[in-house]
Every structure is written in C-alpha cells, then in structure tokens.
Amino acid sequence: MSKRITIDPITRLEGHGKIEIFLDDNGDVDRAILQIPELRGFEQFAVGRPAEEMPRITPRICGVCPTAHHMASTKAVDDLWHVKPPPTAKKIRELIYNSFQFEDHTLHFFFLGGPDFVVGPNVPKAERNILGVIGKVGLEIGGQVIKIRRLTREIINYLGGKIIHPVCGLPGGVSKGLDEEHRVEFLGWAKETVEFAQFALKIFNDVVLQNKEYVDIVVGDAYQIKTYYMGMVTPDNKVEFYDGDIRVVDPDGKEFAKFKAREYLDHISEHVEPWTYIKFPFLKNVGWKGFEEGKDSGVFRVAPLARLNAADGMQSPLAQEHYEKMFEVLGGRPSHHTLAFHWARLIEALQAAETMVQLLEDKDITNTHIRNIPTKTPDEGFGVVEAPRGTLFHHYKTDEKGIITEANLIVATLNNAAAINMSIEKAAKSFIKGGKVDDGLLNMVEMGFRPYDPCHACGTHCLPGDMPLEINIYDRAGELVKQLKR
Amino acid sequence: MSSENFDPTLIGFLCTWCSYTGADLAGTARMTYSPNIRIIRVMCSGRVDPQFVIKAFKEGADGILISGCHPGDCHYKEGNYKALRRHRLLRKMLEQFGIEKERLRLEWVSAAEGAKFQNVCDEFTEQIKELGPLNIMKGDINEYREA
Amino acid sequence: MSTEKPKVAFYWCASCGGCEEAVIDLAEDILKVTAAVDIVFWPVAMDFKKTDVEAMEDGSIAVSFINGAVRNSEQEEMVNLLRRKSGLVVAFGSCSHLGGIPGLANFWNRKTIFNSSYHTSPSTDNPEGTIPQEKHIMEDGKELTLPRFYDTVYTLDQVIDVDYYLPGCAPPKHLIMTAITAILEGKLPSKGAVLSPNKSLCDDCGRNDSKPEKLAIKAVKRPWEVEMDNEKCFLAQGIICMGPATRSGCEERCILGNMPCRGCFGPTDQVYDQGAKFLGAFASLLDSDDEEEIEKIVNTIVDPAGTFYRFSLPSSILRRKRMETVK
Numbered sequence: 001m002s003k004r005i006t007i008d009p010i011t012r013l014e015g016h017g018k019i020e021i022f023l024d025d026n027g028d029v030d031r032a033i034l035q036i037p038e039l040r041g042f043e044q045f046a047v048g049r050p051a052e053e054m055p056r057i058t059p060r061i062c063g064v065c066p067t068a069h070h071m072a073s074t075k076a077v078d079d080l081w082h083v084k085p086p087p088t089a090k091k092i093r094e095l096i097y098n099s100f101q102f103e104d105h106t107l108h109f110f111f112l113g114g115p116d117f118v119v120g121p122n123v124p125k126a127e128r129n130i131l132g133v134i135g136k137v138g139l140e141i142g143g144q145v146i147k148i149r150r151l152t153r154e155i156i157n158y159l160g161g162k163i164i165h166p167v168c169g170l171p172g173g174v175s176k177g178l179d180e181e182h183r184v185e186f187l188g189w190a191k192e193t194v195e196f197a198q199f200a201l202k203i204f205n206d207v208v209l210q211n212k213e214y215v216d217i218v219v220g221d222a223y224q225i226k227t228y229y230m231g232m233v234t235p236d237n238k239v240e241f242y243d244g245d246i247r248v249v250d251p252d253g254k255e256f257a258k259f260k261a262r263e264y265l266d267h268i269s270e271h272v273e274p275w276t277y278i279k280f281p282f283l284k285n286v287g288w289k290g291f292e293e294g295k296d297s298g299v300f301r302v303a304p305l306a307r308l309n310a311a312d313g314m315q316s317p318l319a320q321e322h323y324e325k326m327f328e329v330l331g332g333r334p335s336h337h338t339l340a341f342h343w344a345r346l347i348e349a350l351q352a353a354e355t356m357v358q359l360l361e362d363k364d365i366t367n368t369h370i371r372n373i374p375t376k377t378p379d380e381g382f383g384v385v386e387a388p389r390g391t392l393f394h395h396y397k398t399d400e401k402g403i404i405t406e407a408n409l410i411v412a413t414l415n416n417a418a419a420i421n422m423s424i425e426k427a428a429k430s431f432i433k434g435g436k437v438d439d440g441l442l443n444m445v446e447m448g449f450r451p452y453d454p455c456h457a458c459g460t461h462c463l464p465g466d467m468p469l470e471i472n473i474y475d476r477a478g479e480l481v482k483q484l485k486r
Numbered sequence: 487m488s489s490e491n492f493d494p495t496l497i498g499f500l501c502t503w504c505s506y507t508g509a510d511l512a513g514t515a516r517m518t519y520s521p522n523i524r525i526i527r528v529m530c531s532g533r534v535d536p537q538f539v540i541k542a543f544k545e546g547a548d549g550i551l552i553s554g555c556h557p558g559d560c561h562y563k564e565g566n567y568k569a570l571r572r573h574r575l576l577r578k579m580l581e582q583f584g585i586e587k588e589r590l591r592l593e594w595v596s597a598a599e600g601a602k603f604q605n606v607c608d609e610f611t612e613q614i615k616e617l618g619p620l621n622i623m624k625g626d627i628n629e630y631r632e633a
Numbered sequence: 634m635s636t637e638k639p640k641v642a643f644y645w646c647a648s649c650g651g652c653e654e655a656v657i658d659l660a661e662d663i664l665k666v667t668a669a670v671d672i673v674f675w676p677v678a679m680d681f682k683k684t685d686v687e688a689m690e691d692g693s694i695a696v697s698f699i700n701g702a703v704r705n706s707e708q709e710e711m712v713n714l715l716r717r718k719s720g721l722v723v724a725f726g727s728c729s730h731l732g733g734i735p736g737l738a739n740f741w742n743r744k745t746i747f748n749s750s751y752h753t754s755p756s757t758d759n760p761e762g763t764i765p766q767e768k769h770i771m772e773d774g775k776e777l778t779l780p781r782f783y784d785t786v787y788t789l790d791q792v793i794d795v796d797y798y799l800p801g802c803a804p805p806k807h808l809i810m811t812a813i814t815a816i817l818e819g820k821l822p823s824k825g826a827v828l829s830p831n832k833s834l835c836d837d838c839g840r841n842d843s844k845p846e847k848l849a850i851k852a853v854k855r856p857w858e859v860e861m862d863n864e865k866c867f868l869a870q871g872i873i874c875m876g877p878a879t880r881s882g883c884e885e886r887c888i889l890g891n892m893p894c895r896g897c898f899g900p901t902d903q904v905y906d907q908g909a910k911f912l913g914a915f916a917s918l919l920d921s922d923d924e925e926e927i928e929k930i931v932n933t934i935v936d937p938a939g940t941f942y943r944f945s946l947p948s949s950i951l952r953r954k955r956m957e958t959v960k
C-alpha cells in the first residue's frame with residue numbers, strides 16, 4: 001500500500017511551497033518533503049553588473065529581509081575592494097542592522113509566531129492573529145506594537161534611504177551620516193525599544209512559562225530534532241549579528257568549527273534534489289546523509305535558537321540574564337526544542353535594542369567621516385551577516401574593474417531547509433499511524449515550522465507566518481479520501 | 487539561413503542636408519547601390535533617437551546605418567557630434583543584448599559624396615550578410631511554452 | 634450602486650515580498666482600507682484558495698492588485714484567472730509594471746540559470762548532476778511536479794490586459810493610498826495610466842537647482858570611486874542618475890539617502906523605452922567631439938544595459954538578450 005498526502009500551504013497553482021508526505025506499507029510515514037516551486041537566479045544575472053550595485057540589487061531577493069541582503073552585500077564589496085569602513089560608518093551600519101533585527105523579530109513574535117502562544121494554540125484561527133493578540137493583551141499595547149515597529153523602521157528609512165530595499169551601503173562606508181538632532185531623537189526611540197523588548201519577554205513569561213501545558217509542548221518530543229547549530233559570534237563567543245566569525249557547535253554543544261566568511265566553502269556545501277528548486281546546505285566536513293538527525297548527519301540549523309546555542313552568551317547585560325534563564329528552563333545548552341526559537345528570538349530582540357542604545361549614546365556616531373574611498377584592485381569578496389532567519393553568505397568575484405564574474409549566495413532560510421523538512425516529518429510521524437490521520441497534524445505541522453520563520457521569499461516568495469494549510473490525503477489510486485483545511 | 491540566400495533588411499537614417507542629398511545624387515547619377523537599404527530621412531543625425539534604432543532592430547532590421555554631415559558641417563552645428571556619442575554608447579549597450587556592434591554603423595556622407603554612399607551601402611550589405619540574420623524574437627509569452 | 638462593499642484581491646507572482654510589506658506598512662491606514670472594501674483573496678494574509686476564486690462569478694472582483702513579474706507557468710495561469718474574475722487589474726510595483734530587478738534575468742535563459750544554480754556554483758555539491766524536474770517520479774512511482782520555469786521574465790501586461798499601474802520598488806505609501814482612494818471614489822484616470830505624476834524625477838528633485846545650464850561630463854564616476862556631495866545633482870558630479878528618464882512620485886527616496894536614482898518608477902508617458910531614452914539624453918552630455926576621447930568616456934560606463942534598464946528590461950522594446958547569443 002502506498003499513500004500520499006499533500007499539504008499545500010496555498011494550493012499548487014498559487015505556488016509557495018508544498019508539503020508531500022509518503023506512507024509506507026503499514027500506513028506509517030516513510031518520508032516528508034517540502035517542495036519550493038520557484039527560482040529566480042540572482043547569482044546568474046549578477047554577472048556583468050558593477051559590484052558596487054550589488055547592495056542595491058540583491059535586496060530584491062527578499063522584501064522581508066532586504067536589510068540583511070543589503071548588509072551582507074555591502075560587507076562583501078568592502079572585502080572585494082580591500083577597504084575598511086571608518087568606525088562611524090561601521091556604527092551606522094550596526095545601528096541600521098540592529099534596528100532591523102529588533103523590528104523583524106518583534107514583528108514575528110506579535111504578528112506571526114507569537115499568536116500561537118499569546119492567544120493560545122487551540123483557539124479558532126480567526127483569533128490567532130495580531131487582532132487576537134491585541135484582544136488578549138489590551139488595545140493600548142497593540143497600539144504600542146504598531147508604534148514601535150514604525151519608529152524602528154523610520155530609523156532604517158532615514159539612514160538607508162528606503163525601508164524596503166535600503167540604498168546606503170557602499171564599499172568602504174555609507175552614503176549618509178547621522179546628525180546630532182537625529183541622534184538624540186533616535187536615542188529616545190531606542191530606549192523605548194529596550195522597554196518594549198523586556199515587555200515582550202514578560203508576556204512570554206506570563207503567558208507561556210507560567211502555563212505548564214505550554215511548557216510541556218515546548219519541551220515535548222514532537223518538537224525536538226538534534227542537529228548542529230551555526231551562528232555568528234564576537235571574539236569572546238557572544239551572539240553577534242553584523243560582524244564576527246561563524247561558529248558551529250555539534251548536537252552535544254561542543255565547538256565543531258569556527259571560521260571566517262572567506263572560509264565558508266571549506267565548511268558548507270549544498271545538496272540538490274530533483275523535486276524542489278531550492279538546495280539544501282549541509283556541513284561539508286560531516287557530509288550529506290539525507291534528512292537525518294544526529295552527529296553523523298551534516299544537517300545544521302541557523303536563526304535565533306541556533307545562534308544562542310552556538311554562542312556562550314549575549315553581548316548585553318539584560319539579554320544575558322534572559323539567556324541564562326532560558327537554558328536553565330530548557331535543561332541546558334544546546335537546546336533542540338524547535339519551539340524555543342520563539343523565546344530566543346525575543347532575547348535577541350532585547351540584545352538588538354540594548355545595542356541600539358549603546359550605539360546612539362556614543363557621540364562618535366555623528367562623526368562626518370563615513371567613507372574610505374577604495375584604492376586597491378577588486379578581486380574577490382565575502383560578506384556574511386546574521387539575518388533574522390539565519391546566517392547569510394554573499395560571495396562575489398570580479399574582474400579588475402569590479403564587474404561581477406561570479407556570484408554565490410547562501411541564503412538564511414535555506415540553511416534551515418533540511419531541518420524544516422525533518423521537523424515536518426517528525427510531526428507527521430507523531431500523528432499519522434497505520435494510515436490514520438489525526439486532525440492535530442495540521443496544527444502540529446504548522447507549529448513545527450513556524451518557529452523557523454521560513455521566509456521563502458528568499459528562494460521563492462512566501463511571507464513567513466500564517467500560511468493557510470491544506471492537507472490532502474490520497475489513497476493508492478490517487479483518490480482524495482480526506483481533506484483537512486485550515 | 488545561409489549567408490548566400492540571406493537578403494538582409496537594412497535601414498538608413500539619413501540627415502536631410504548632407505547624407506540624404508548624397509544618396510539622392512547616387513540615385514540620379516544612376517550609381518546602383520544595394521537595394522536592401524530602406525531610407526528614412528531625418529532632419530539631422532542628431533535627431534536619431536536611440537529608441538528608433540532599437541525599434542527598427544526589433545521590427546526586423548538586420549543592420550542600421552546612421553549617416554550625417556561631416557564633422558563641422560552639421561546644419562545644426564552639434565547634431566552629428568551628438569550622433570557620434572550616442573552611436574558609441576548605443577553600440578556598446580547593444581552588444582549586451584547580443585546585437586553585434588557592426589550592425590549599427592555611423593558614416594559621414596556629404597551632399598557631394600554619392601559614390602561614397604554607394605560604397606558604404608554595398609559594403610554594409612556584405613558585412614551584414616556575413617553576420618547573418620538578427621532574428622530578434624518578439625518575446626511574447628507564447629514563444630516559450632513550447633521552447 | 635449597491636451597498637455591498639467592493640471586492641478586492643491581492644496577488645504576488647515572481648516577487649520579493651516587498652510589495653506586500655508596502656501594504657502592511659500602511660499601518661493604521663490599512664484599517665481604513667479594510668473598512669471600505671472586502672478582501673476576498675490575499676494568499677499572504679488570508680485563507681482563501683484558488684478554488685474560491687474559480688468559484689466566483691467572472692468580473693465579480695472589483696479590483697485585483699498584482700505584484701511581481703511573471704516567470705513560470707503557474708503564475709501565468711493564476712493571473713489569467715484573476716483577470717477573468719476582475720473588473721480592474723492594477724499592476725502593483727516595478728516587477729509587475731516593468732519586470733523589475735528579477736527581470737535582469739532576461740540577459741540569460743533557463744539553461745544558464747539552472748547551470749549556475751545547480752552545477753557551477755562553488756558551494757553546490759551535485760556529483761550526479763541532478764537538476765529540478767517539472768515531473769519527478771519518486772521511488773514508489775508517485776509523481777511530483779514543479780511549475781515550468783520560462784526562459785524569459787514578463788511584465789504583467791505582456792501576459793494579461795492591465796488597467797492601471799502603481800510604480801515603484803516598492804510603491805510608496807502615499808501613492809498606494811491615493812490609488813485606493815481614487816478607485817473607491819471612482820475617480821480614475823483613463824485606462825492604462827500610471828498612477829503617479831507624469832513628469833520626470835528631476836522636476837521634483839531638490840538637487841535640480843544645482844544642475845548647471847549645460848551639463849558636460851568628462852568622465853563617468855561610479856558611486857564607489859568618489860565622495861558624493863549630498864546637495865549637488867549627481868549628473869553634475871559625473872555620476873549616473875536615472876532621474877531625467879524616470880517618472881516622479883517616489884519622493885526622491887534614494888536621492889535623500891544620498892544615492893543616485895536607478896529608475897524604479899519607470900519612464901513618463903511620452904517614453905516607451907526607458908533605457909534607450911536615458912541613453913540618448915546621457916550620451917548627449919558627454920563632453921567631447923573627438924572620437925577617441927568619446928570612446929574613452931564611453932569605456933567608463935561599465936554596464937549601460939544593466940544600469941539603464943535596471944528595473945525595466947522586460948518592458949523594453951527588445952525585452953531580453955537575443956536568445957541565440959546567451960551563453
């Protein structure tokens with residue numbers, strides 16, 4: 001007996017990713033796969049373009065995290081021209097980047113992933129959205145969510161030229177500086193973000209951690225997979241978003257590798273499958289063993305929880321407190337609990353907020369020396385940042401005029417592609433037995449991959465979050481026997 | 487299509503003051519020049535908008551000649567220099583579209599140079615014959631369904 | 634007019650999601666919109682299916698906003714369906730209007746893109762030379778399908794009839810609101826209009842006054858090469874700025890970020906090929922009458938096609954690189 005189940009986030013024709021589940025002869029799950037139906041080919045059409053335009057071209061990979069592509073690309077062109085930005089330019093970039101990290105993380109928590117918890121996983125779908133969150137925490141707070149998002153986006157907009165697809169990054173610096181008047185104004189806003197991040201963590205504490213039922217879900221087996229973890233760290237191994245080495249820890253939490261952007265090819269390879277347009281990155285020195293857990297499989301994870309797992313702590317004091325508490329509750333580091341990505345995300349938002357304050361308290365950020373004009377011949381450049389959804393690599397080669405001859409991108413979300421498949425498979429295995437499908441599957445699967453915040457705009461174009469799900473279950477003859485729909 | 491039986495379509499944008507008169511002279515003097523070229527008279531070579539050139543390629547031209555007065559002789563003083571600058575940049579850009587730079591030619595032909603015009607046309611025709619047809623696709627979506 | 638609220642649909646094709654973010658960025662204003670209309674289809678945010686759209690009466694959706702270019706078979710099918718069901722179709726954002734940055738893929742084709750993605754990219758480990766298949770038969774004999782990837786990226790109006798265009802990558806808030814208001818009040822301009830002022834960006838640009846009477850460019854500077862003055866017209870600094878060939882309405886966003894325009898708003902009504910138009914205007918500014926010197930200046934313009942058509946390659950007259958020359 002062979003059966004096939006299709007989970008179509010939005011039916012095939014609307015094309016934003018499709019989950020197929022195959023059953024074995026006993027009707028148990030043999031295999032689960034996520035198909036991504038689109039490809040755009042940025043690597044190829046980057047060829048022939050002037051390298052300094054890449055920070056303005058590559059953000060169009062994803063309008064949800066354009067700032068991440070912009071910064072990875074800007075760092076790659078710094079490296080390409082062998083030029084270092086002046087300290088102030090670096091601070092401005094970091095300010096933009098931390099604002100973005102904060103803004104994106106809070107958006108995810110309140111609008112997309114959080115509603116599962118804040119409102120409750122079992123309430124009707126109609127209430128599991130931002131309006132439901134507002135209903136639960138109060139209108140005033142809902143207004144604050146919208147406001148804080150507006151303010152942080154305004155900082156990026158001011159310095160970046162545009163909020164969607166910023167333009168300010170140039171090899172050796174930024175195009176626009178910060179004046180004292182704006183510094184003071186933004187500092188006020190940054191302080192609000194610190195308050196806000198703490199407040200979000202408090203909600204998480206009150207609603208999730210105080211509720212045993214939720215905690216049991218978080219630490220339950222269905223949402224665990226044991227993998228390697230990757231994240232950027234400072235020289236003393238603290239979580240870093242903008243600039244640092246990449247550290248990988250094994251499923252036991254031991255450091256497995258630590259490398260610079262320039263060395264990424266020694267550590268990461270991408271596997272190709274014939275049934276999806278995306279590729280599956282894996283650790284080269286472990287090898288591709290299929291969609292498998294454990295030490296022998298090269299599958300690794302990125303994004304908030306992975307970053308906290310891969311580091312020894314947070315950079316800022318308040319975030320550090322929460323970091324310690326989280327691993328205590330979860331039973332030590334690394335944590336393999338997929339749902340803890342939500343928690344880690346808020347802790348990161350707090351670090352981003354604290355960093356914004358720190359950067360804006362430093363008056364040197366208003367210095368007008370914001371560019372070093374490149375003088376060396378460009379050849380090859382590497383840029384890496386931590387996007388909200390994970391480690392993001394840009395790698396360009398050029399001729400001596402700085403015209404791209406080759407580009408390679410490893411995009412944040414896709415680093416998690418194999419793990420997402422596995423999380424889905426795990427949920428499916430827990431809920432499909434002997435050919436019988438439990439309605440809970442739908443919920444499980446959805447909650448199983450939302451923590452990754454899979455943003456397939458980076459490879460296709462699925463906005464993260466509340467994807468409508470449809471599970472079609474077919475018998476051997478391909479007849480639809482059951483349909484579950486959310 | 488082999489180059490022997492390929493009959494290229496050529497377009498000539500000729501300024502009315504010099505080149506068109508030169509071509510006219512070639513005609514009245516019964517100098518036979520390539521019948522492949524279709525002539526469009528413009529006021530000045532400086533009036534040839536790159537949009538016209540691209541449009542002509544798209545509509546089936548295999549080669550395009552822009553011809554104006556010799557440097558210094560333009561009726562509008564600067565027009566032919568403008569044509570020259572555009573021609574150089576446009577040629578470069580067309581190559582990025584896979585259109586060989588030889589397909590866009592610029593020549594100075596005075597009102598007295600009927601013979602030169604005849605030569606240019608014949609030579610250009612030969613050159614384009616060698617390059618072969620341009621085959622620009624219309625590019626509509628149907629072309630790729632069965633591609 | 635009936636008291637029923639007009640039905641509105643949003644859809645995305647080959648898009649980055651930024652156009653959707655632009656709608657979300659309406660923030661408080663989005664509530665005004667949702668109060669006035671009935672959103673019947675919006676895959677990113679709401680659970681209505683293609684089958685729901687199919688079940689609707691033809692023409693029953695008042696307006697569909699479609700962002701993203703068209704580059705594969707399922708997008709083509711979907712926009713045809715929405716066209717049938719909608720009174721008005723608005724091409725939303727540069728990708729849908731002009732092809733956008735993903736349209737730069739038209740310098741290549743499917744084969745070259747697959748080749749770099751699945752074979753030659755330095756991180757790809759693909760010893761068996763696997764490439765994704767439109768139809769793949771799994772070990773158990775079941776078939777998996779993927780949409781067909783076209784050689785060429787298309788603008789929306791090359792696939793279906795389009796009534797209006799909202800320009801920009803992404804379109805700015807004020808234009809989105811103005812367009813929605815105009816639709817709700819039935820005060821639309823004639824069909825085919827681009828919903829942004831029909832004048833050039835330079836006309837609105839704060840740096841226009843610093844532009845000398847006669848611009849003369851001796852050497853073209855790339856943005857990385859020079860310290861950019863933050864008040865002077867970019868062209869006057871020898872830096873390519875698409876302002877003269879670009880429609881206004883974006884509120885000079887890039888210019889205010891001290892970066893030159895790259896033309897995401899597309900051309901004004903009088904122009905039918907933004908890149909060629911800009912080339913004509915720009916070449917005239919080169920300050921030399923000497924052939925050799927002109928060649929030299931032209932050499933400093935390193936990527937004319939990719940710069941002048943940064944956002945508009947699929948909508949240009951040529952649409953793409955000549956197929957047989959793609960390598």
Ligand code: SF4
Nearest residue numbers: 649651726727728802
């Ligand atoms: S127009 Fe710009 S923002 Fe909109 S989908 Fe295209 S690339 Fe993204």
Ligand code: SF4
Nearest residue numbers: 835838866867874876
């Ligand atoms: S060319 Fe650019 S900088 Fe100059 S006026 Fe026009 S838009 Fe402004």
Ligand code: SF4
Nearest residue numbers: 883887894895896897
């Ligand atoms: S300045 Fe140009 S590229 Fe920038 S947003 Fe405006 S029209 Fe688009």
Ligand code: FES
Nearest residue numbers: 501530554555565
């Ligand atoms: S009039 Fe002949 S080129 Fe200007």
